[in-house]
Amino acid sequence: xxxxxxxxxxxxxxxxxxxxxxxxxxxxxxxxxxxxxxxxxxxxxxxxxxxxxxxxxxxxxxxxxxxxxxxxxxxxxxxxxxxxxxxxxxxxxxxxxxxxxxxxxxxxxxxxxxxxxxxxxxxxxxxxxxxxxxxxxxxxxxxxxxxxxxxxxxxxxxxxxxxxxxxxxxxxxxxxxxxxxxxxxxxxxxxxxxxxxxxxxxxxxxxxxxxxxxxxxxxxxxxxxxxxxxxxxxxxxxxxxxxxxxxxxxxxxxxxxxxxxxxxxxxxxxxxxxxxxxxxxxxxxxxxxxxxxxxxxxxxxxxxxxxxxxxxxxxxxxxxxxxxxxxxxxxxxxxxxxxxxxxxxxxxxxxxxxxxxxxxxx
Numbered sequence: 335x336x337x338x339x340x341x342x343x344x345x346x347x348x349x350x351x352x353x354x355x356x357x358x359x360x361x362x363x364x365x366x367x368x369x370x371x372x373x374x375x376x377x378x379x380x381x382x383x384x385x386x387x388x389x390x391x392x393x394x395x396x397x398x399x400x401x402x403x404x405x406x407x408x409x410x411x412x413x414x415x416x417x418x419x420x421x422x423x424x425x426x427x428x429x430x431x432x433x434x435x436x437x438x439x440x441x442x443x444x445x446x447x448x449x450x451x452x453x454x455x456x457x458x459x460x461x462x463x464x465x466x467x468x469x470x471x472x473x474x475x476x477x478x479x480x481x482x483x484x485x486x487x488x489x490x491x492x493x494x495x496x497x498x499x500x501x502x503x504x505x506x507x508x509x510x511x512x513x514x515x516x517x518x519x520x521x522x523x524x525x526x527x528x529x530x531x532x533x534x535x536x537x538x539x540x541x542x543x544x545x546x547x548x549x550x551x552x553x554x555x556x557x558x559x560x561x562x563x564x565x566x567x568x569x570x571x572x573x574x575x576x577x578x579x580x581x582x583x584x585x586x587x588x589x590x591x592x593x594x595x596x597x598x599x600x601x602x603x604x605x606x607x608x609x610x611x612x613x614x615x616x617x618x619x620x621x622x623x624x625x626x627x628x629x630x631x632x633x634x635x636x637x638x639x640x641x642x643x644x645x646x647x648x649x650x651x652x653x654x655x656x657x658x659x660x661x662x663x664x665x666x667x668x669x670x671x672x673x674x675x676x677x678x679x680x681x682x683x684x685x686x687x688x689x690x691x692x693x694x695x696x
């Protein structure tokens with residue numbers, strides 16, 4: 335991304351706990367400039383095959399700490415400590431203190447989708463990768479997700495399902511190349527960029543225009559970086575925006591999912607509040623320790639707030655304050671358990687437009 339990939343510095347580590355004999359070397363802590371003094375932190379090194387763990391509260395990291403899985407955004411005052419562990423042996427601890435002193439309401443990361451001149455029509459490959467295939471993705475969805483340049487039928491590199499156009503928007507397009515066959519895209523920042531609650535709250539939002547029609551399912555959401563280890567729903571899911579079909583009155587949903595815990599709230603059209611998902615709107619969350627709030631168009635227009643108390647079923651676990659970072663997803667699904675199948679009224683191509691994705695200090 336042009337705005338954040340400007341400066342890369344390697345930070346020398348400060349030795350922490352004494353390393354065990356034959357233990358891996360201390361990891362290198364590398365930071366890349368984001369926006370307004372925020373940085374993206376990467377960990378690397380140790381010994382081949384070692385696993386990296388880190389903390390952001392000054393505690394000494396152990397094998398029970400957060401596992402490093404992707405670069406993560408730092409936009410608040412905190413201390414990162416990292417260690418490499420291999421064959422049960424811990425190396426020296428690397429330490430880096432961050433004190434950006436960023437005021438509330440400051441933009442600290444964004445993709446404005448204005449970089450077509452830099453990357454062609456491809457969404458920035460340093461931020462976005464793809465889920466691919468026709469697995470149904472847990473919801474018995476109909477679409478085949480395609481990556482950039484994917485030539486696996488029904489994907490067609492000449493007609494990409496996700497591209498940045500000269501209008502400055504990300505276009506996520508669902509196509510119907512033959513009756514009953516659908517292609518689309520599911521972009522994600524997994525392994526490339528992630529964000530976690532730090533010592534102050536963050537705001538994550540996207541400005542979007544959604545397609546409507548029977549069987550159409552656009553979404554903007556997050557998943558825990560640890561999903562491959564702890565699996566869903568233990569890894570946590572924040573559905574910042576989901577929309578299905580073309581209901582009247584119109585609405586979007588914001589949801590949270592964790593082990594034995596689920597919440598869902600709707601923002602709806604009503605006589606008191608005109609709303610159409612087919613128009614441009616901003617969808618976001620305010621993520622604070624012990625609280626996540628959902629809003630439309632303005633962080634002052636909150637329509638739902640959830641806390642750990644809302645995860646009230648026996649065995650429920652609130653997974654959003656445990657130190658794990660999350661990655662971003664943007665996708666346009668077709669059919670499945672929730673929206674059901676498209677019908678004769680559904681229009682293809684169906685296109686979701688994204689003006690920007692932004693993260694602010696709150």
